[in-house]
Amino acid sequence: MHKPRKLTTFGILLRLLLLITAVSAQFSIKARYWDQYYPETVIVDYSDLLLQSVPDQVKGMSAGLMRLTADEYMHIGPYKKARQNFIAGSYAGNTEIMTLLRLALYLEPTHIDTYTIMSQNLAMYLDRFEEGIRLLQQGILANKQAPELHKLYAAGAYCHGFAESYTYSSSQPIKNNREVALNYLEAAIKSYEAQAMYLASDSYDVFANIDNYRLLKSRFLLDVGKREEALAAWRLVPAQNRSGLLATYFSLLEQGVDVPATPEQMFDEILKSSTKTEKEPPYQLPDGWYQTLFVEPADTFKAVANILDRSSAAQVDELNPFATSKAGISDQSTDEQHKHEEDDTCGHTNHSEHDCPHHHNTGNEWPIFKEARAAILQAALMFVCGLGIRRFFTRR
Amino acid sequence: MTFGGFKSSCLISGSIAYYSFLEALRNRLFLGMILLAIPLSSAAWLLDTYQLGFQVRLVTDAGLTLISLIGLLVVLFFSLDQIIPDIEKRTIYFVITRAPSRHVYMAGRFGGIALTLLFLDLLLGSLLFAILRMQAGVWLLEIPVAMFMVFLKQLLLVSVVMMLAACSTKIITVSLSVLFYVIGHGLDIFRMLAERKGNLLLTWLSDIFIFILPDFSLYETRVMVMHEIPARGSALLLLGLYTMAAVFFYLSLGGAALDRRDL
Numbered sequence: 001m002h003k004p005r006k007l008t009t010f011g012i013l014l015r016l017l018l019l020i021t022a023v024s025a026q027f028s029i030k031a032r033y034w035d036q037y038y039p040e041t042v043i044v045d046y047s048d049l050l051l052q053s054v055p056d057q058v059k060g061m062s063a064g065l066m067r068l069t070a071d072e073y074m075h076i077g078p079y080k081k082a083r084q085n086f087i088a089g090s091y092a093g094n095t096e097i098m099t100l101l102r103l104a105l106y107l108e109p110t111h112i113d114t115y116t117i118m119s120q121n122l123a124m125y126l127d128r129f130e131e132g133i134r135l136l137q138q139g140i141l142a143n144k145q146a147p148e149l150h151k152l153y154a155a156g157a158y159c160h161g162f163a164e165s166y167t168y169s170s171s172q173p174i175k176n177n178r179e180v181a182l183n184y185l186e187a188a189i190k191s192y193e194a195q196a197m198y199l200a201s202d203s204y205d206v207f208a209n210i211d212n213y214r215l216l217k218s219r220f221l222l223d224v225g226k227r228e229e230a231l232a233a234w235r236l237v238p239a240q241n242r243s244g245l246l247a248t249y250f251s252l253l254e255q256g257v258d259v260p261a262t263p264e265q266m267f268d269e270i271l272k273s274s275t276k277t278e279k280e281p282p283y284q285l286p287d288g289w290y291q292t293l294f295v296e297p298a299d300t301f302k303a304v305a306n307i308l309d310r311s312s313a314a315q316v317d318e319l320n321p322f323a324t325s326k327a328g329i330s331d332q333s334t335d336e337q338h339k340h341e342e343d344d345t346c347g348h349t350n351h352s353e354h355d356c357p358h359h360h361n362t363g364n365e366w367p368i369f370k371e372a373r374a375a376i377l378q379a380a381l382m383f384v385c386g387l388g389i390r391r392f393f394t395r396r
Numbered sequence: 397m398t399f400g401g402f403k404s405s406c407l408i409s410g411s412i413a414y415y416s417f418l419e420a421l422r423n424r425l426f427l428g429m430i431l432l433a434i435p436l437s438s439a440a441w442l443l444d445t446y447q448l449g450f451q452v453r454l455v456t457d458a459g460l461t462l463i464s465l466i467g468l469l470v471v472l473f474f475s476l477d478q479i480i481p482d483i484e485k486r487t488i489y490f491v492i493t494r495a496p497s498r499h500v501y502m503a504g505r506f507g508g509i510a511l512t513l514l515f516l517d518l519l520l521g522s523l524l525f526a527i528l529r530m531q532a533g534v535w536l537l538e539i540p541v542a543m544f545m546v547f548l549k550q551l552l553l554v555s556v557v558m559m560l561a562a563c564s565t566k567i568i569t570v571s572l573s574v575l576f577y578v579i580g581h582g583l584d585i586f587r588m589l590a591e592r593k594g595n596l597l598l599t600w601l602s603d604i605f606i607f608i609l610p611d612f613s614l615y616e617t618r619v620m621v622m623h624e625i626p627a628r629g630s631a632l633l634l635l636g637l638y639t640m641a642a643v644f645f646y647l648s649l650g651g652a653a654l655d656r657r658d659l
Contacts, residue, residue, distance in 0.1 A: 069457070072622075073453055073454070076453070076622055076623060079452045079453050079624065080624050081452070081532075081534040081535075081536065081624070082452040082532050082534055084452075095448040095449060095451055096451045096452075096453045096454050098445070098446055098448055099443045099444060099445060099448075099451060099454055100454065102445045102446075103443070122446065126446070126448065128446055131446055376634065376637075376638070377607075378606070378607055378611065378638065378641075378642070379634075379637055379638040379641035379642065380641070381607060382641045382642050382644070382645035383641040383644065383645065385645055385648075386641070386644040386645040386647075386648040386649075389645075389648045389649060389652050
């Protein structure tokens with residue numbers, strides 16, 4: 001008969017030693033290599049702590065689904081039956097997406113773009129300036145080492161710098177605070193420069209880039225009365241980004257012309273002088289200066305595409321909505337092409353069935369049957385099979 | 397079959413359905429699901445982090461998804477509980493000795509699940525409809541239509557599960573049902589991929605699958621509700637016709653299998 005071995009003191013001590021080793025190793029690993037296990041996410045309450053226990057892959061996938069759904073909602077627009085104050089195709093003022101994006105941030109607090117979209121929406125369009133800025137600060141705290149951290153600082157600068165334009169007609173108008181905006185911009189520039197080597201070349205952002213930050217900085221410095229510093233910042237702005245009234249203003253400033261405090265004041269003086277009721281200003285503008293006030297959208301589009309270096313000039317023209325619309329007009333105007341359209345018997349490959357009028361079914365086919373032909377066939381087949389089985393295979 | 401025989405079969409089938417429904421209502425799992433679903437459905441406004449008001453699209457979308465998901469769970473768990481335990485516990489003998497055929501037994505069991513699902517969908521759908529009416533002040537008639545489509549979809553899945561349950565074990569039934577459910581949502585995509593691949597055999601096989609397997613993508617309500625596309629009566633009628641035909645087909649297959657099974 002099998003007899004169990006007696007527990008000895010040595011055996012107990014050995015087991016205790018093993019347990020202590022395991023526990024100390026467990027705590028040492030998490031204490032020493034904490035960055036391997038805990039992200040930068042700030043853990044404020046028990047819900048944050050609970051979320052830490054869910055695998056990152058699951059959280060990331062769920063957050064991705066929520067962002068996709070939010071994107072879909074944005075494209076669909078408002079619900080017609082409910083009175084909602086936003087339009088399809090824009091995040092601005094969209095209230096439907098906010099809950100989804102907030103949940104996505106709980107699950108994945110490292111997604112920078114979600115913070116920028118939400119904070120600007122809250123601060124600019126939804127009368128929730130403080131909540132917007134607080135969210136940005138949470139994002140900054142949760143992504144201290146992220147290469148795209150500059151976007152969050154830039155979003156803060158944008159909110160503080162331009163809030164007035166968006167909220168002047170709201171119940172809680174916000175005054176622009178260019179001093180605070182400058183602090184955010186400085187932080188954005190520093191962050192961008194520090195992380196430049198980690199920023200992928202294909203992640204060029206039309207707004208959130210170093211050139212725009214410098215441009216904004218020069219403008220904001222002017223607004224707070226630091227003209228010399230503004231000029232110094234302007235000198236760092238590349239030539240292709242210099243356009244409009246601001247470029248004219250700084251150009252005159254560089255030439256040593258005595259210009260008013262802001263470009264807007266200069267513009268007012270020019271307008272007044274054109275009515276000949278007052279004395280002419282002490283400076284002259286170059287010929288055709290007013291052209292720089294306007295930016296040709298097609299040129300901007302090309303410039304962006306060239307910076308992205310993703311497409312050839314021909315492709316750029318193809319994508320350019322202005323060029324396409326012009327081409328469309330010219331196409332319609334030529335008789336020869338009219339004739340081609342009439343003679344064309346759907347040999348073209350680019351037309352989808354719905355777009356091409358030749359593919360439209362102009363016959364008298366009943367649309368219900370056209371839509372559900374497969375379903376009807378399947379139903380009929382199953383019905384016949386069911387009857388057959390019932391008839392031949394049932395035991396009587 | 398005479399009219400009297402048909403009437404008697406219907407009555408027996410009806411009473412089996414009624415008792416199956418009662419059995420499901422008394423099931424603790426079902427009650428648990430309802431108790432879980434009701435607070436979840438009602439908690440839609442708790443998601444409003446920034447006090448931006450009630451969001452119609454989000455609540456509708458999340459509510460319908462939740463109802464569909466809970467319905468799927470009920471279908472999978474309760475359809476399995478209808479036939480296989482009866483066979484294992486031998487209680488099926490008491491029923492089939494009184495029923496004219498095993499088809500009647502199967503139809504009765506199917507009716508029981510259908511009643512349970514109708515009850516669940518009505519309960520949750522009405523709750524969602526009422527929440528939307530009270531909070532957003534709109535009559536979202538898309539909800540009853542969507543619920544009807546969800547109900548039809550569940551009926552089709554129940555018939556598939558019962559067909560499988562009549563001829564296989566629990567684990568195989570669950571696995572195959574989930575497989576059919578997943579494939580049934582993407583039949584067109586599989587067909588398109590096979591065609592793009594240029595493989596004639598694959599295309600031919602996918603054609604066969606399209607005709608044999610249930611097409612669950614027909615019951616997709618999301619686009620209709622999200623884009624506020626008004627439901628067309630003819631489309632719903634055709635969908636009902638398709639569902640009835642497919643349900644009859646799968647149930648008759650299941651009935652035939654059960655008929656030949658040595659109990």
